[in-house]
Amino acid sequence: MNDDYLAVNRAMWDDRAPVHAGSADYDLRRYRTDPAAxxxxxxxxxxxxxDVSGLRAVHLQCHIGTDTLSLHRLGADVVGLDLSPASLAHARxxxxxxxxxxxxxxxDVYDAVDLLGATSYDLVYTGVGAIIWLPDIDRWARVVAELLAPGGRLFLREGHPMLMAYDVVDGRPELAYPYFHQPAPLAFTSTETYVETETSLQALPSLEWTHGIGEVATALLDHGMTVTGLAEHDSVPWVALPGLMEPHPDHPGEHRMADHPERMAASYTLQAVKP
Structure with a gap:
């Protein structure tokens, strides 16, 4: 695939970045006022x-840097990478x-080794809502393996492909999108974003790809990684299915199905180590 998808998605993220930075959902003020936030x-x-203290870490697809800053506050020596200059301006x-x-x-994530250096990191961190923007998960796994020093670890949390296959239709959850990866992207054009805002947004396109958990794990194994952990969760840190989710009672910022949350796998955490 050519790099047209990068330009499309970069334009969308550049447009949404100031809205995210000014939103109560991200609440950047608390990081400024509370050094432990x-x-x-x-x-x-x-x-x-x-414990990540003292680790050399890279946060791939870091957006406006709240997770990156959090890793720094936990003691990691961290660098963030993102394709959106507007997002990075807010992070800086x-x-x-x-x-x-x-x-x-x-x-671009696929250029990370050239930009950041091979075998340089003890931790590659990827937060929620990242790999759906990547067309080739095998290529991503190769980048992760090449970034990591021997003994280094990948830490990935992502929206569960089960959740991502659903949409809300007439107030009910309905299977609408593929669970398994398809070469052609899912194309959306929207004036909405995942934070609450009264700002009028442009109707901009975006291109996404689904990646099943088996596909992700297999790609990492194919590039010499050892999967050391896989946890599935009933919550995700945004209202993925509007009108059907409620705040998680035990985890601030997390949302799960209001009716029988045990029926929906909403996110997962996968860890892998480079031997």
Missing amino acids: LSDVVRFDLPRLG ELAAQTGADVAYVEG
């Missing part, structure tokens, strides 16, 4: 993430305002 996404996975501003020594690099 962590993102809800990182806090959710602390029991699985463990937040780092400067909080006195955080976090480096940010603009670029």
